[in-house]
Amino acid sequence: MIQRHSTVAHAAYHDLLRSLKDEAAAQIRGTPTKVKRGDKTYWYDTFRVGNDVRKSYIGEDTPELAQRLSDLTKLRDQTADRQAHRTRLIRILRAEGFLSTDATTGSLLSAMAKSGVFRLGGTIVGTHAFRLYEGDLGLRYSFDDTAQTGDVDIASFERLSLALEDTVSPPLQDVFKHFAFDPVPSLKRDHVWRWKQTRNDLMVEFLTPSFDEDEGLRPLAALGVDAQSLHHLNYLIQDPIQAAVLYRSGVLVQVPQPERFAIHKLIVADRRRDGPDRIKAVKDRAQAAFLIRALAEDRPDELNEAYITARNTGPKWAKRLDNTLKRMPETLALLSAL
Template structure:
């Protein structure tokens, strides 16, 4: 499975859209940005007063990139309506250039979740919806056969980060889901749900979090939901990146780094090889495409992610090796990186 690149114009338009969306979130500060340090890491907050109370809204983790974006946002005086129209123009250009879009229901749901702060507060889109968004990050012209549409939306977040942020989605995620006619699906723990099913249709939203001991349900306080803890997920969602969804005037989300997504797919493919062969085959196909692309364009990133996974123990190495045994061409590419 391979993919041709988009045009240079589409590639530039995508990154213009992404940059505008990232900066937009820094324009509506109500107070003064303040830096809070926890466990040796810095986190920026918008601190403002509401009556006698001081409120804090999470902005992002401290980095030179965030500092530059805050400065750029302060310097840009373009009206909000003009910025939105400019982004809508970029979205139209991307669609005309063949970028994949979202159906209105999924696009509206993603926009509502982003508006509530889900992705600002650490939520990371994983699964097929994340794979689709590598189209812009890696400049790949993906076909419908390569990204068979799924009604499932998987969002992952670190439990510890959710606890540390001391901020919460607004409106609450459960309210956003209810507005789109999602109800909690029954789970093995009464009164707790990590899956939400739309009452009309097959759409499903699942919340996930890394398991550092036993798998089970965990609370994500920042999102106000429970999540299913899964092994290997900590590797996947470490150091996520931003991605732009070409819907309306653009929607900003987080996705895993593509090199981590590719290696993680090798692990997942082996985990569910016996239970769901079709999904296992799709996992291997997505990994193959990303590894081929990354080996050509970002070999150092791919090599580092592969070595990181191999260093995590024999069970990791065994699962990766089992998948690669069924993918000789991909195995050869990885060995040559």
């Protein structure tokens, strides 16, 4: 049975998320400027540094973002009140039993957010993303292996990272050095996509979709790192959503849509069913089953669309879904009934 947080907690989370989005807009230094590329429009912060005119990426044009940009003066004036309000909201959420973020991970995500990782397309994937659906869906998580955290996985599109023409500041290498992370050598010399903290086993990994047969390393220009490319990842991180991390007065990050996350877990569980990663496949199936039960109640249309999109991508995708769902008759019944 799916357990839910109270309506008070659910409302507090969305109030926190809205405040963090307001705070992000309030940090704009200069004049918001539209830039059109193909069929999409993006906002940039245009400002002067000495005699130079610089541009910093804000985000893709949406009615919600456009409204915030039109209210910049008011948002800047309310900064102090907004921070105090977010602190109160986080106290409410913790009292309501929301999962906490440990200080090490929270401070790291906060530093990455300040450097621009999530603003520039970085999307948290894996169990850290799974935990953040607690607020978006109003779910109450139990403290079992399903929600236990491990590595911090950040994914982004290589092409988007190049097209944005902006980079994180300070560089991620400096951020990792501050938190005592060392680069993990890869098979390609001078190409680093993983960092490990020296005082514990916490690992940060960067990923990107593979559109080729191989799954080699690819550069993420905006983040200034390399990334391990993986098949099926393009489906997962398409059109991500923003989420709030409960650390201090809140951290604004990006995660995949929960519907795509759940279906993607079914796919990768089949990839991991044999070999050393088969234990991860058990966790993949547990997370998928949990989310699909909740989404079948709350967002059946969105779940069905995500499922059909994955099945229609190609016969290999459909086969992986079928292989996993053979082990999950209850989940298969829920998806078949949509």
